[in-house]
Amino acid sequence: MKKIFLILxxxxxxxxxxxxVFKSQKQIYLAExxxxxxxxxxxxxxxxxxxxxxPKVPISxxxxxxxxxxxxxxxxxxxxxxxxxxxxxxxxxFEFLRDFKSLQPYKNSVEMQDVLxxxxxxxxxxxxELKNPAVYMEIQKLIALDQIVRENDQIFDKLAQxxxxxxxxxxxxxxxxFGWESRAWLLLWHHRTSFKENDFVWNxxxxxxxxxxxxxxxxxxxxxDFYEFKNGSNHLLTNTKNEALFTLISLGNINGNKNYSNxxxxxxxxKSVGLPPLYFDHLIYNTELPKDYQYxxxxxxxxxxxx
Numbered sequence: 517m518k519k520i521f522l523i524l525x526x527x528x529x530x531x532x533x534x535x536x537v538f539k540s541q542k543q544i545y546l547a548e549x550x551x552x553x554x555x556x557x558x559x560x561x562x563x564x565x566x567x568x569x570x571p572k573v574p575i576s577x578x579x580x581x582x583x584x585x586x587x588x589x590x591x592x593x594x595x596x597x598x599x600x601x602x603x604x605x606x607x608x609x610f611e612f613l614r615d616f617k618s619l620q621p622y623k624n625s626v627e628m629q630d631v632l633x634x635x636x637x638x639x640x641x642x643x644x645e646l647k648n649p650a651v652y653m654e655i656q657k658l659i660a661l662d663q664i665v666r667e668n669d670q671i672f673d674k675l676a677q678x679x680x681x682x683x684x685x686x687x688x689x690x691x692x693x694f695g696w697e698s699r700a701w702l703l704l705w706h707h708r709t710s711f712k713e714n715d716f717v718w719n720x721x722x723x724x725x726x727x728x729x730x731x732x733x734x735x736x737x738x739x740x741d742f743y744e745f746k747n748g749s750n751h752l753l754t755n756t757k758n759e760a761l762f763t764l765i766s767l768g769n770i771n772g773n774k775n776y777s778n779x780x781x782x783x784x785x786x787k788s789v790g791l792p793p794l795y796f797d798h799l800i801y802n803t804e805l806p807k808d809y810q811y812x813x814x815x816x817x818x819x820x821x822x823x
Contacts, residue, residue: 535570537573538732538735539569539570540566540569540570540574541566541735542821542823543563543566544563544566544574545820546562546820546821547562547581549799549817550562552799552800556588556589559582560586563585563598564594567582567605571601571605572605573735574606576606576612576613577616579599579605579606580602580608580613583595583599583619584618584619584621584622586598587621587622587627592625593627596627596630599613599628600638603631603635603638603642604641605642607639607642648697651694651697654686654690655690655697656699658683658687658703659699659700659703661683662679662703665679680706680707683703683706684707685716687703688721696733704717704721705741705742705767708742708746711743711745737762737789739789740768740789740791742768743762744760744761744762744767744768744769745766745768745770746768752770759773759776759777760773760776760777761776761785762782762791763791763797764776765797779806779809782809783811792816792819794806794809794811795809796816799816
């Protein structure tokens, strides 16, 4: 389970350089909306626009979904380029790409087979294009140490606090010198229990992250999991009713929460952290809507454009 969690983190929180992070994310929301409407032409247009704005923002899933749409539209060259970029920009694992559900109808295509045959070269290209390879490798070493400590409960009990403190101290130093490296999210997550408290970790990272969000160098929803975790922890400590602030789909939802706080203002709060209306999650992911939630679906496209 721990290894699966780490793989998920590395896929989702991949390296993201500065500039126009949320602008690119908005295009992904629009692409997902049009894909759900079976409007492949517009869906592909917005996926490609997201990549044009910042190719490091769309996760590998987005590249592969876009590729499947391109195949359906008989744009095989575009599909092949997207498959290649899923590796060179987001390091999509070989098996993940090969077995991606939406691509199965095209698994025997010349384009798919050619990309899979080139996988090692494309993987090497990913590393060649890293802005700060030494920093990337240093972060990878910190993550490896982080995970080794957590493989054994006895070692974890003895060393986790010491290792986490050393790792985060090193991360602060690297961040000051080179900026935020998104794959370090896991290291910061281990300090979620002190989020917004007066300690050396958050005295540095909270104002730093908030400033980077303002500059559109870090996505606006970056702190959502931390806020949800803090909120849930406070409810546990005070033995009060736990209600989510922004989303139930969160690593911070430690209580298996199924209710929202102040449902009337939920979408306003979500917009403040760059999340689309809750109805979008219902439409795309088939999540259940709260009974008191009111939303006019006719406004969704406009709301996505105006996030």
